[in-house]
Amino acid sequence: MNNGFRRFLILLAVFVCAFLAVFVTRKIQNGDSIIDILSGGTVGNTEENGEFTLRLAPVIASEKVQVLSAINRESAALVEAVVPSVVSIDTSGIRRERFRDFYGRTWIQPRTFQGQGSGVIVTEEGHVLTNHHVIQGNPRIRLTLHDGTVHGASVIGTDETVDIAVLKIDNRGPFQALKFGDSSKIEVGHAVFAIGNPFGIGTSVTDGKISAKKRPISDIQVDLLQTSAPINPGNSGGPLVNVSGEIIGINSRIYSSDKKNPGFQGIGFAIPSNDAFKTLQSILAKGRPSRGFLGMALRDLDPYSRENYGYQTPGGVSVMGLAPDSPATKAGLKIDDVVISYQGTAVQSMSQLIGLIQRSTINEEVILEIWRQGAKSSLRAIIGKATDYKKDDIKLEKERSEADINLDPQAILEAIGLYVRDTSPAERSRGAGNVIVSKISPTSRLADKLAIGDQVLAINNNLVDRSDDFLLRLIASAAKQDTELRIRRANSTFPVIIPRITPSN
Numbered sequence: 046m047n048n049g050f051r052r053f054l055i056l057l058a059v060f061v062c063a064f065l066a067v068f069v070t071r072k073i074q075n076g077d078s079i080i081d082i083l084s085g086g087t088v089g090n091t092e093e094n095g096e097f098t099l100r101l102a103p104v105i106a107s108e109k110v111q112v113l114s115a116i117n118r119e120s121a122a123l124v125e126a127v128v129p130s131v132v133s134i135d136t137s138g139i140r141r142e143r144f145r146d147f148y149g150r151t152w153i154q155p156r157t158f159q160g161q162g163s164g165v166i167v168t169e170e171g172h173v174l175t176n177h178h179v180i181q182g183n184p185r186i187r188l189t190l191h192d193g194t195v196h197g198a199s200v201i202g203t204d205e206t207v208d209i210a211v212l213k214i215d216n217r218g219p220f221q222a223l224k225f226g227d228s229s230k231i232e233v234g235h236a237v238f239a240i241g242n243p244f245g246i247g248t249s250v251t252d253g254k255i256s257a258k259k260r261p262i263s264d265i266q267v268d269l270l271q272t273s274a275p276i277n278p279g280n281s282g283g284p285l286v287n288v289s290g291e292i293i294g295i296n297s298r299i300y301s302s303d304k305k306n307p308g309f310q311g312i313g314f315a316i317p318s319n320d321a322f323k324t325l326q327s328i329l330a331k332g333r334p335s336r337g338f339l340g341m342a343l344r345d346l347d348p349y350s351r352e353n354y355g356y357q358t359p360g361g362v363s364v365m366g367l368a369p370d371s372p373a374t375k376a377g378l379k380i381d382d383v384v385i386s387y388q389g390t391a392v393q394s395m396s397q398l399i400g401l402i403q404r405s406t407i408n409e410e411v412i413l414e415i416w417r418q419g420a421k422s423s424l425r426a427i428i429g430k431a432t433d434y435k436k437d438d439i440k441l442e443k444e445r446s447e448a449d450i451n452l453d454p455q456a457i458l459e460a461i462g463l464y465v466r467d468t469s470p471a472e473r474s475r476g477a478g479n480v481i482v483s484k485i486s487p488t489s490r491l492a493d494k495l496a497i498g499d500q501v502l503a504i505n506n507n508l509v510d511r512s513d514d515f516l517l518r519l520i521a522s523a524a525k526q527d528t529e530l531r532i533r534r535a536n537s538t539f540p541v542i543i544p545r546i547t548p549s550n
Contacts, residue, residue, distance in 0.1 A: 119288075120238075120252070123238065123286075123288065123290055124238065124240075124250050126290055127223065127238070127240060127284070127286055127290045128191050128240060128248050128250070129190075129191045129192070129221045130165055130166045130191075130220075130221050130222055130223040130284075131163060131164070131165055131166075131191060131240045131241065131242075131248060131283055131284065132163065132164045132165070132166060132173060132188045132189065132190055132191075133161070133162075133163060133164075133188070133189040133242040133247075133248070134161065134162045134163060134164050134173075134175055134179055134180070134186065134187075134188055134198075134212075134242075134282060135159070135160070135161055135186075135187045135188075135189070136159065136160040136161070136162070136179070136180055136182075136184035136185065136186055136187075137157065137158065137159045137160075137184055137185050137187075138157070138158060138182055138183065138184035138185055139155045139156065139157055139158070158182075158184075160179065160184065161242070161278075161279050162175060162176065162179035162180075162241075162242075162279060162280075162281045162282045162283075163175065163179075163240075163241030163242045163279065163280055163281060163282045163283030163296070164179075164188070164212065164282045164283065165223055165240075165282075165283060165284040165292060165295070166214075166220045166221065166222045166223065167222050167223060167225070167292070167325065168220075168222050169218050169219040169220055169221075169222050170213075170218050170219070170220070171213060171214030171216070171217075171218045171220045172201070172211060172212070172213055172214075172325070172329070173188065173198065173211070173212040173213070173214060174209065174210075174211060174212075174282070174292075174295060174321060174325060175209075175210050175212060175281075175282030175295075176208050176209065176210060176281045176282040176295065176296075176297060176316075177203045177204065177205050177207075177208045177209060177210045178208060178281065179210065179281055179282045180200060180203070180210050180212070181203075181205075183200075186198045186199075186200070186212065188212070188214060190220075191248060196214045196215055196216050197214075197215040197216075198212040198213060198214050198215060199212065199213050199215065200212055201213050201328055201329070201332065202328035202332050202333050202334065203328075203334075204324045204327075204328070204334040206334075206400065206403060206404070207316060207320055207321070207324050207334070207404075208297055208316060209295065209316065209320075209321050209324045209325070210282075211324075211325055211328045211329065223284060223286070223290065223291070223292050224290075224291050224292070225291065225292050225318050225321075225322045226286075226287055226289065226291030226292055226293040226318055227293075227318070227319065228270065228293045228294060228317035228318040228319045228320075229317075229319060231255055231258070231270065231287065231293050232255065232258075233254075233255050233256065233257060233258060234254055234255060235254065235255045235287065235288075236252065236253075236254060236287075236288055237252070237253060237254065237255055237272055237274055237285050237286065237287060237293065237294075238250055238251070238252050238274065238285070238286050239251045239252075239253070239272065239274040239275065239276050239280060239283065239284075239285050239296055239313065239315075240283050240284055240285075240286065241276075241279060241280035241281070241282070241283025241284075241296060242279050242280070242283070246279075249280075251274045251275040251276075252274055253272050253273035253274030253275070253313075254272065254273050254274075255270060255271070255272055256271040256272055256273050256312070257270075257271040258270060258271075268317070269297060269314040269315060269316060269317070270285070270293070270294045270314065270315045270316075270317055271312060271313070271314055272285060272294075272313050272314070272315060273312075273313070274313060275313065276296045276297075276298070276299050276313035276314075276315075277299070280296045281296055281297060281298065282295060282296065283295075283296045284296070285315040291318075292318045292321075293315075293317070293318045294315030294316055294317055294318055294321075295315055295316040295318070295321050296313065296315050297314050297315055297316050298313070298314050299312065299313050299314070320404070323406075335407055335430065336403045336430070337402045337403050337404065337405035337406070337407060337409070337428040337429070337430075338371075338372065338402065338403075338428065338429045338430060339371065339372045339373040339376075339378075339402050339426055339428065339429070340367060340368035340371020340372055340373045340374065340429065341364050341366060341367050341368070341371070341373040341378060342364070342365045342366030342367075343362045343363065343364060343365065343384070343395045343398060343399065344362065344363055344365050344395060345362055345394055345395050346361055346362065346363055346383070347505040347506065347522070347526070347529075348505060348506055348529055350363060354381070354383055354416065355419050356383050356385075356416045358385070359393075360385065360391055360392055360393045360394075361383045361384065361385045361392055361416065362383070362384050362392055362394065362395045362398055363381060363382070363383050363384075364378055364379065364380055364381065364382045364383075364384065365380060365381075366380065367379075367380060371429065372426045372427050372428060372429045373426060375426070375427075376413070376424045376425060376426035376427075377424050378413070378415070378424060378426075379417070381417075382415045382416070382417050383415060383416035383417070384398060384413055384414070384415055385414050385415065385416055385421070386413070386414040387401045387402070387411065387412075387413055387414075388401070388405075388411050388412060389412070402428070405428045406428065407428055407429070407430055408427060408428060409427070409428045410425055410426070410427055410428075411425070411426055411427075411428060412424070412425055413425075413426060457519070457520050457523050457524055457546050458516065458519070458520065459486075460523075460546050461489065461490075461491070461519070461523060461543060461546065462485060462486030462488060462489025462490075462491065462492075463482065463484075463485060463486075463489060463491055463495070463519075464482070464483050464484035464485070465480050465481060465482055465483055465501060465512045465515055465516070466480070466481055466483040466512055467479065467480065467481075467511060467512045468480070468481055468500075477500055478500035478501065478502050478533060479509060479510045479511060480500065480501040480509050480510075480511070480512050480515050481498060481499070481500055481501070482495055482496065482497055482498060482499040482500075482501065483497065484497065485497065490543075490544070491541065491543065494541050495532065495541060496534065498534075499532050499533070499534050500532065500533040500534070501515055501530055501531070501532060502531040502532065502533055502538070503530070503531040504518045504519060504522065504528065504529070504530055504531075505518070505522055505528060505529055506529070506531075519543075523543060523545065523546045524545070524546050524547075525545065526545055527542055527543065527544055527545050528542070528543040528545075529541070529542055529543075530542075530543065
């Protein structure tokens with residue numbers, strides 16, 4: 046071997062060693078071990094855009110995340126067992142809308158509408174539970190099951206107060222139904238799954254936690270379950286299930302700060318399964334929901350009635366009429382009693398108390414705490430059926446006089462001589478109230494008490510958020526009693542009393 050060839054081999058060996066040294070150094074910098082390099086744990090390639098390396102082995106061994114792997118398997122098994130009972134609901138129909146033209150003429154024009162929601166099969170015979178608002182308006186209903194089959198359905202009954210509707214699939218079963226769970230046993234923090242057909246894209250599953258219980262949305266609706274499981278448009282009426290695949294709620298609505306384009310923001314609500322099941326039983330038995338009844342007319346308290354009753358604690362409603370031989374009369378309730386709690390729940394408003402009574406079980410014994418002549422006491426009443434009584438059976442404490450009847454809303458407003466408007470966005474951004482005094486008649490008795498630009502904060506201690514809300518409250522109050530306005534001017538707040546309006550005014 047000559048010296049030239051020997052020198053060539055030596056240079057080649059040096060080059061190979063240098064290349065291997067650089068290659069190994071880069072691999073180690075990328076996080077690979079010597080074992081990975083020797084075993085071929087990664088694959089390299091060279092493209093026009095440069096060298097890249099793909100990892101072939103997971104960053105963590107499966108035996109180190111056995112619990113998470115088991116959760117994945119169990120979640121998949123739960124969903125697989127539940128989704129055959131979830132249906133997609135498509136509705137269509139004709140809605141009559143009233144229109145007014147430039148000249149004040151009105152006409153009614155029919156318009157077609159379409160809707161979409163979800164439901165859950167709750168009996169083998171094919172009864173489906175969904176929301177009342179999904180099928181309101183008597184639309185044509187079409188159900189699509191998980192297997193893709195399409196069925197017609199009829200409405201058996203609805204309960205608008207609870208927002209529940211019961212449908213019946215036209216075809217014969219048996220169908221795969223889900224079991225009701227006990228919503229009273231669900232706890233904050235429990236894992237739940239919301240299943241439905243959001244946006245009409247097909248069956249979809251989201252998961253989350255129970256965020257809160259007994260979350261009220263309105264005075265007359267049942268307290269709802271709050272969940273972090275996304276409930277998007279189209280999920281309404283689908284089931285909220287626990288880890289056993291039991292229905293613990295019926296998805297109902299979401300909270301969204303964007304009213305024009307609502308979307309899920311981490312707060313969803315579901316009707317508790319116990320309330321939904323109770324409604325289902327009533328509708329299947331009678332074709333309609335059963336309403337509890339005590340037989341009394343009620344009204345909210347204002348500052349003047351509180352002073353008359355000597356009851357200054359927030360909340361409470363007064364009894365202004367009773368039906369003869371009604372459960373309320375038999376329990377010992379009297380006109381001018383103030384009901385302050387119902388079954389241990391503090392009474393905040395008339396509509397809340399009516400809702401509590403209506404949702405009570407027929408023949409159930411309930412306890413009412415009342416305020417009568419400066420003292421508290423408790424009464425026991427047996428809930429009756431609302432259908433056993435007529436509204437006209439309730440006798441009010443006194444009938445309205447002819448003078449009250451002849452006072453129409455326009456006459457009341459003209460007699461007061463006060464005009465208001467809603468605040469503009471710019472005014473609200475500067476901290477102004479929602480209702481502003483825009484005009485005062487020269488002959489108004491308020492001319493020396495109010496000024497244009499004054500802010501109306503409340504009427505009879507009830508906050509007002511719109512001008513039409515204020516005027517409705519004013520009309521309802523002014524012909525019956527003195528009315529108190531809470532006014533803000535500059536940096537001061539003060540009351541203004543409007544004396545009761547009579548025809549002679």
